Amino acid sequence: MKTNKIIISILLIICAVGLIIYSSGSQDGLDELLLRMDTQNLADSDAKMQKALGRVQESILENDRNKILRNLDRYTETFSQKLDLGGQNAADLFIYKNGPSANAISILIFAIGIAILLSAFDKNGRLKLPSVYFVLVVALYAGVYIAENTIGSNSMLMTVLKKGVIYALIAVSMNLLNGFTGLFSLGQAGFMLIGAYTYAIFTIPPASRAQVYQYYDGGLIQFAMPAVPAIVLAGIAAAFFAFLIGLPVLRLKSDYLAIATLGFAEIIRAIFQYDGLGPITNGSNLLRRFTTFNTALFPFIVAGVSIMLIALVINSTYGRSFKAIRDDEVAAEAMGINLFRHKQMSFVISSFFAGVGGALLAMYQTTVQASAFKASMTYEILLIVVIGGMGSITGSVMTSFLFVAASEWWLRFLDNDLIIGGFQVPLLRSGFRMVVFSIVIMIMVLFYRRGIMGDKEFTLKKLFAPRVKKGGKEHD
Amino acid sequence: MTNHELELKNITMQFGGVVAVDNLSMYVDSGEIVALIGPNGAGKTTAFNCVTGVYKPTNGQVLYRNSVIVSNHPQGKMAALYAGQDAGIYKETVEPTPDKITKLGLARTFQNIRLFKTQTVFENVLIATHLHRTSNLLTAALHLNYKEERKLRELALEMLRVVGLEDLKNEIATSLPYGKQRRLEIARALATKPKLLLLDEPAAGMNPQESDDLAQFIVSIKQKFNLSVFLIEHHMDLVMDISDRIYVIDFGKLIAHGTPGQIQDNPDVIAAYLGVDEQ
Ligand SMILES: Nc1ncnc2c1ncn2[C@@H]1O[C@H](COP(=O)(O)OP(=O)(O)OP(=O)(O)O)[C@@H](O)[C@H]1O
Ligand SMILES: [Mg+2]
Numbered sequence: 077m078k079t080n081k082i083i084i085s086i087l088l089i090i091c092a093v094g095l096i097i098y099s100s101g102s103q104d105g106l107d108e109l110l111l112r113m114d115t116q117n118l119a120d121s122d123a124k125m126q127k128a129l130g131r132v133q134e135s136i137l138e139n140d141r142n143k144i145l146r147n148l149d150r151y152t153e154t155f156s157q158k159l160d161l162g163g164q165n166a167a168d169l170f171i172y173k174n175g176p177s178a179n180a181i182s183i184l185i186f187a188i189g190i191a192i193l194l195s196a197f198d199k200n201g202r203l204k205l206p207s208v209y210f211v212l213v214v215a216l217y218a219g220v221y222i223a224e225n226t227i228g229s230n231s232m233l234m235t236v237l238k239k240g241v242i243y244a245l246i247a248v249s250m251n252l253l254n255g256f257t258g259l260f261s262l263g264q265a266g267f268m269l270i271g272a273y274t275y276a277i278f279t280i281p282p283a284s285r286a287q288v289y290q291y292y293d294g295g296l297i298q299f300a301m302p303a304v305p306a307i308v309l310a311g312i313a314a315a316f317f318a319f320l321i322g323l324p325v326l327r328l329k330s331d332y333l334a335i336a337t338l339g340f341a342e343i344i345r346a347i348f349q350y351d352g353l354g355p356i357t358n359g360s361n362l363l364r365r366f367t368t369f370n371t372a373l374f375p376f377i378v379a380g381v382s383i384m385l386i387a388l389v390i391n392s393t394y395g396r397s398f399k400a401i402r403d404d405e406v407a408a409e410a411m412g413i414n415l416f417r418h419k420q421m422s423f424v425i426s427s428f429f430a431g432v433g434g435a436l437l438a439m440y441q442t443t444v445q446a447s448a449f450k451a452s453m454t455y456e457i458l459l460i461v462v463i464g465g466m467g468s469i470t471g472s473v474m475t476s477f478l479f480v481a482a483s484e485w486w487l488r489f490l491d492n493d494l495i496i497g498g499f500q501v502p503l504l505r506s507g508f509r510m511v512v513f514s515i516v517i518m519i520m521v522l523f524y525r526r527g528i529m530g531d532k533e534f535t536l537k538k539l540f541a542p543r544v545k546k547g548g549k550e551h552d
Numbered sequence: 553m554t555n556h557e558l559e560l561k562n563i564t565m566q567f568g569g570v571v572a573v574d575n576l577s578m579y580v581d582s583g584e585i586v587a588l589i590g591p592n593g594a595g596k597t598t599a600f601n602c603v604t605g606v607y608k609p610t611n612g613q614v615l616y617r618n619s620v621i622v623s624n625h626p627q628g629k630m631a632a633l634y635a636g637q638d639a640g641i642y643k644e645t646v647e648p649t650p651d652k653i654t655k656l657g658l659a660r661t662f663q664n665i666r667l668f669k670t671q672t673v674f675e676n677v678l679i680a681t682h683l684h685r686t687s688n689l690l691t692a693a694l695h696l697n698y699k700e701e702r703k704l705r706e707l708a709l710e711m712l713r714v715v716g717l718e719d720l721k722n723e724i725a726t727s728l729p730y731g732k733q734r735r736l737e738i739a740r741a742l743a744t745k746p747k748l749l750l751l752d753e754p755a756a757g758m759n760p761q762e763s764d765d766l767a768q769f770i771v772s773i774k775q776k777f778n779l780s781v782f783l784i785e786h787h788m789d790l791v792m793d794i795s796d797r798i799y800v801i802d803f804g805k806l807i808a809h810g811t812p813g814q815i816q817d818n819p820d821v822i823a824a825y826l827g828v829d830e831q
Contacts, residue, residue, distance in 0.1 A: 385693065392692035393682050393701065400679045403668035410604065410662075412654035412683030412744055421689060467670075531670060 081196035088189030095182035099175045106136060106144070109168050113152075113159045125155050142228050145173065176225040180218035187214040208536060217376060224372050236481045238372050242436045244476035245379040247460040248386050248469050249429035254458070255466035255531070256390055257422040258402030259330050263321075263337025264457050266344045267427040269449035270317055271310035271434025273348060276363040276444045277356060278306045284365040289358055296355040303367045307378060307435045314431025315424045317344075326419045333423075341451060348446035357446070364443040375436050382429050387469055389425060398422050399467075463520050463527050471529030487513060555618065557582045557780045558603070558658075558748055563612035564636035565598050565804075572598040573609070574804035575637050580748065585774060585781040587795040589788075591824060595804040596784045597663055600752055603782075604660050605650035610634065613642050616656055616748075620646055655683055659746035661737040663753045663784070667725040673736055674721035677708040680743035708743055714773065715739040730757045735769075742773065748780045749773075755787045763787045767794050792816065800824065 110132065119129045128151045135143035152159060152169070161169070171178070191207040198204060224234055246264060253259050278301045280288055289295035301309070317340070325336040347353065349360040357363075369375060389395050397418050400408040409415050438444045460479050464471030490509040494501040556579040565573040573595040580586045588596050602609040602622065610630055614622035623646040626634035654660075668676050681704040687697035695701070712718045715735040720728060725736060734754055741749060754770070755763040767790045774781055785791050791798065792812040800808040800815060802824040808815055815821055 388693040388695070389689070392689075392695070393678075393685055393687070393697075393704065394689055394692055396675065396679050397682050399671065400668050400682075403670055404666050406606065406650075407662065407666035407668065408679070409650040410606075410654060410660055410666075411680040411740065412651045413679075414649065414651045416649075 077201060078196050081192055081201070085189040085193035085196065088185050088192065092182040092186035092189060095178055095185070099171050099178040099182075105168075106148075106172055107133075109165065109172065113161065113165050113169075115160045116158075118155075118158050122155075122158075125151075125158070128154060141225070142230070145228075148173075174226075177222040180221040184211075184214050184218045187211050205536065212536075213380070217373060217380075220372050220376055229370075229372065232485050234372055236477065236485055238375055238440055239484065240477035240480040241375050241379045242433055242440055243457070243460065243480055244473040245382050245436065246430055246433035246457050247464065247472040247476050248383050249426045249433060250457050251461045251464075251466065251469065251472045252386055252390065252398075252429075253422055253426040254461060255468070255472075256395065256402060257398040257419065259326075259419060259423065260334045261337040261423070261426070262334050262451070262454050262458070263318075263341045263427075264430050265449040265451060265453040266337065266341030267314040267318065267430035268434030268437060268453070269341070269344055269348060269446060270314045271431030272438035272444045272449070273357060273363070273434075273446070274313040274431070275306050275310040275435035276366045276438050278309060279303060279366040280363070281365070281367075288363060288365055289355065291361065292354040292358065295358065300367075303369075303439075306367075307432055310435035311428040311431040314434065315428035318424050318427030319420070322420045322423045326416055326423065338451065338454075341449070341454065345446050345449055360445075360447065362443045362445050363438075366438070366444075368439045368442050375440065378432065378436060382432055383469065383473065386425070386429060390469070394418070394421065402467075459517060463517070463524075465527030465529035465531060467531030468527065468529035468533055470534040471527055471532075474534070475528060482516075483509075483513060554579075555582075556580065556615070557584070557617065558782065559615040560599070560603065561613040561615070562638050562641065563599065563602050563609050563614065565595070565602055565607055566610040566630065566633070566635060569633065569635070571635050572804050573602065573801075576612075576801065576804070576806055578799050578806070578809070580780050580782050582780055583774075583778070584796045585770070585783060585794050587783045587785060587791045587798045588801065589785065589791060589798060590801040590807075594801045596801065597752055598804075599801075600660065600750055600782075600784065603653070604658060604750065605648050605653040608647040611636055611639060611642065613644075616658065620644060621648060621653060621656060622646055651683070654744055654746075657745070657747035658750060659741035659744045659748075660750040661734070661741050661752055661754060663756065665730075665733050665737060667733060667736060667740075669724075669726045671725055672721065673717055673723050673725050673728065674708060674712065676725045676736060677711050677739050677743045678705065680740045681707050683744060711739040711743045714742065714776070715769075731762050734758075734766075738773070742777065746777075746779065748782060750782045752784045753786060754783070755785055755790050758787075760789070763790050766790065770794060 110129065114129075119125045128147070132144065132147040132151050135147050152161060188211055191203065191211050194207050195201060195203040220237060223231075223237070227233055246268065250261070250264050253261050277297060281300050282298050285298065286294040321336055321340055325333050348357045350357075351359045353359070390398070397408065397413045398421075400411065400413060401415060401418055405415060434449075456479075460475045461472055463479070464473070464475035487509045490504055490512055491506050492504065494504050559577075559579040561577050563573055563576045564571065576595075576599055578586075578588075588599060590596055598607065601607040602612075603614050605622065609622065609624050611625050611634070612623075613620055623642050623644040625642045625645070626636075626639050627645070631639075668679060671679070684704060684707070685692070685697070685700065687700055691697045692701075709718065709721070712721055715738055717728075717732060717736055717739060720732070725733065728736065734756075738749075738751070738754065751770070755766050758766060770781060770783070771794055773779065783791070783795065792815075795812055798808075798810065798812060798815045799806060800818070800821050807820045807824055808818045810818070
């Protein structure tokens with residue numbers, strides 16, 4: 077049994093490595109492949125074909141994979157009669173198109189191989205739960221990567237996935253404070269704004285600053301940071317503000333936090349639009365041209381790692397104290413838990429990740445403007461947290477994707493006029509989406525007051541655990 | 553200087569115009585079980601809250617092992633309103649938060665049970681081990697403190713064993729019957745590794761049999777963990793049975809102090825409990 081497993085896992089790993097080598101062999105040679113397809117140099121004589129080929133080559137120079145694929149398809153389909161699309165060329169073309177998917181799949185196979193190998197060395201020969209989660213996470217990321225490279229990164233699905241994962245991080249960060257620590261804060265949009273601006277300000281390349289800060293002589297700051305340190309800085313900036321607000325407010329009764337944070341979010345929005353700070357914030361003008369991400373894997377990895385860190389905090393002895401404070405402040409204090417310290421910790425961590433989420437949102441939108449970070453943004457996040465379940469990380473994550481999908485995609489049709497057989501369907505008109513959306517949410521809040529998940533987590537263990545009937549004896 | 557484990561000096565707690573505890577002075581010696589009794593609303597819980605940092609007394613001092621842990625005198629608005637005595641004698645102001653008092657080694661239970669309601673029996677006790685941690689947020693989050701974590705879990709389990717709730721450790725705390733919830737509160741207090749245990753009506757809602765068991769239990773944990781016990785209780789059998797000394801208060805004022813034998817025959821105490829008008 078053990079040797080079988082080892083052999084299988086080694087075969088899987090070899091298979092995965094082979095697949096990567098095989099598919100990477102012909103990935104860079106697209107120029108060469110184009111030459112090989114055009115055996116008779118037709119492109120030189122045929123003007124139309126020359127133009128189509130030119131477009132492909134141009135997009136290769138731009139290094140925009142989506143564009144390359146689009147132009148390549150047009151070129152090979154339009155001139156399929158004239159090109160040599162058989163044999164090796166067909167195989168290479170296929171691999172060029174599906175190389176990323178093949179890589180993703182081979183990494184998944186690799187992960188499965190490792191998981192089986194680990195189970196072979198386990199005492200009871202069992203597949204351990206962490207290995208299963210590991211494989212599932214790899215599968216998720218592979219799936220996102222494949223979708224991006226086949227459906228295209230501008231598709232509705234990818235939009236929802238990218239925005240969804242960013243909202244998931246922000247919702248989980250809010251849940252840490254509101255759901256796990258029982259502190260009601262309404263400052264999420266403010267902390268996101270600080271994160272988004274900090275990130276944007278520090279990653280605009282100096283060459284573009286004259287254009288972006290055109291009304292402020294190119295602005296004050298004349299250097300740029302790499303993306304990842306800038307994201308961390310965005311978190312730190314938001315955390316710093318939370319620290320300052322917390323100093324006076326967290327010693328008071330918890331209601332004051334809601335008022336203080338709501339006020340803070342409004343004030344910070346005004347301050348960032350203030351003309352006097354223009355050389356730094358660009359006043360009420362857009363910030364743009366900062367570093368963005370070119371693959372959905374980026375927000376997935378940053379948000380994924382962040383959510384995991386929050387989950388780790390919640391499952392530590394500090395997280396237990398947060399929950400104790402939520403359940404009963406007086407008892408928590410009597411157990412030796414310093415209320416102020418622990419509330420401050422939770423508030424600062426929550427705001428740090430709201431800042432990181434703000435930075436990711438800036439990258440996703442490619443532009444930032446302070447006026448967009450309104451209180452309604454906070455309410456949106458709060459809604460996700462409440463519907464997902466106060467005190468449930470998995471609830472917040474799932475609801476974020478559902479919420480973004482519903483508001484950006486599934487309910488869009490409600491805003492458009494629909495005519496079936498000359499009959500205009502009534503009610504469907506711009507704005508109707510909002511009405512339906514609000515009603516759905518009202519029903520949710522009225523009848524599922526504790527949200528989809530309550531304070532429970534969705535875990536594999538629960539999914540596969542044998543269901544034990546409560547109270548009653550088992551009949552056989 | 554006398555070597556009391558805990559000493560209250562002239563503790564007065566005034567809410568607005570109401571003097572809930574009036575010039576209460578008392579002490580608990582090491583290894584003793586001392587009871588504080590009195591009719592409903594006499595100010596017993598309020599006295600506990602003054603010791604544990606929940607309230608800051610209007611006037612007076614609390615000493616733990618001869619060092620001042622709480623101290624106050626009428627200040628601000630209270631300076632004019634103050635209806636008690638000895639307003640000027642404690643110049644210091646020491647007002648720690650309850651967690652600091654707990655860290656010193658004083659742990660308490662609550663009259664109106666205060667368990668962490670969404671947590672299991674085990675988690676309730678585990679939370680009380682948080683103050684023993686040496687890990688910081690980072691090492692705890694990254695599970696680099698797994699050795700310490702294992703120790704804390706063992707400690708929590710040990711305390712559940714002591715109070716006999718080990719089998720119920722995965723139940724939600726508030727789903728337990730009343731008597732067991734009270735025992736869980738004691739387990740939780742013990743998990744902070746106290747030297748002095750303050751119990752606020754631990755036998756409330758129990759029948760005579762349960763109350764009897766509890767009395768034996770209190771004596772046994774006192775010996776096992778080398779504790780001193782400061783007890784508020786209405787079940788007179790229990791109080792008379794296990795107390796070394798008893799303080800009686802009525803309307804916030806100390807009316808009697810002595811051994812169980814002395815208290816039982818004290819006419820003032822009988823009058824206070826029977827509500828006899830002394831005039
Ligand atoms: N926070 C408060 N604000 C105002 N009055 C208070 C407060 N806490 C207690 N009191 C008053 O102080 C008095 C003593 O209350 P306390 O709870 O200490 O009595 P007790 O001796 O514990 O009574 P019981 O046996 O019913 O528990 C009562 O009159 C009560 O109304
Ligand atoms: Mg009381």
